[in-house]
Amino acid sequence: MSAQLFVVATPIGHLDDMTFRAIHILKSVAIIAAEDTRQSALLLKHYNISTPLTACHDHNESNKIDIIIERLKHGDDVALVSDAGTPLISDPGFKLVRAAQEHGIRVVPVPGACAAIAALSAVGLPSDHFSFEGFLSSKQSQRLLQLEKLKNNTHTMIIYEAPHRILDSVKDMAQVFGADRAVGFAREITKTFETIKKMTLGELVEFIENDRNQQKGEIVLVIAGATEEKDMESEDLDKLLLRLLQDLSVKAASQLAADLTGIKKKVAYQRALELTEKV
Structure with a gap:
């Protein structure tokens, strides 16, 4: 069989969330393309995986593609991993996957942890229709414009946010969406200080302001869609x-x-x- 590019999901916090298949794949491929080789090395050490690592991140992905594609064309299976969770979901890898497909190389997903889906499954907001918005802009003016465009969406929205911006972002959301809009707050999913709560945006602002610990770690916001207004005589x-x-x-x-x-x-x-x- 020709070589394959495996897109491998890894744990987002709890190492036991690694799947048996993912471990087998990482042990069997010729090389692992990792977002951060130091971070991935810790995971490989935990599972006694000795496969060589090569860095493939936002700053070098374009330069690394040709090298990795050549290895695949010469018969070497390659695994793609990010620091945590599923590659390409607000992480590098898209360019490599696209290049592999363009060269007729089979791309194989190896499913596992994903912070966005984990948060959606636990906060108690509608999950039948949702959108993943990734990270909002770090600049407030751009962030407000992005939120204005999302304001009238009637489906649930999933947003990632950095800890140092979380308070400002939630304040902006309360301003644009309204303080009474429901939101799920998921922080440090699967880790020791996991926090999962559902409240209004106004309440979330107070919650984060009153507890600086909530401004630390990996954060996912799951925001309720706008209520569809119904005409009534x-x-x-x-x-x-x-x-x-x-x-x-x-x-x-x-x-x-x-x-x-x-x-x-x-x-x-x-x-x-x-x-x-x-x-």
Whole structure:
């Protein structure tokens, strides 16, 4: 059989999350192309893998492609790994995979850990329709523009963020999306200080401000999509609110009306206030 390029997922924190197949592949290939050879060397040592490593990262990937492709064309299997998780997911590797496909070399995925999917599976937000947005811009002006473009998306959004930017980014999200938008906060997944919480963006700002430990480690944000506003005849809304106001407070009635109809809570609340003043 001709040589193959294996795209191998590695643990994002807990070493036991390494799959048996991944270990077998890394032991059997001729060379491992790694984002950071020092980081990968620790993983290989843990599993007694002696396969040679070569660096393949953002700064040298273009130069390394020809060398790796030549080895593949001469029959050497190659494995691609990132520092943690699945390669190409906000990590290097895309150029190498594309080049392998262009040269007719088979690319084989070896699935495993992925922080984005791990976070999505645990925060309790809709997972049937989502988008992965990767890292936002480090510049606030650009970040705000990116968030404005995402503001009206109705599907769940997954965003990676660096610890030194997390507070500023969440504040920007609260400003653009609204402080009451639901968000899942997943930090240090599978590691000793794993933190997974669901709250509003406003609450998350306070949570991070009050605990500097939450500004450390690897962070994934899972943000609820915008609520689709539903058209509703004012007469129908009035009938619903008047019935609810017979048994509930203005606040409770407007919240329930918003939940049942999909209209904004502040719209329902304002109308409920108007109706109580007329009674």
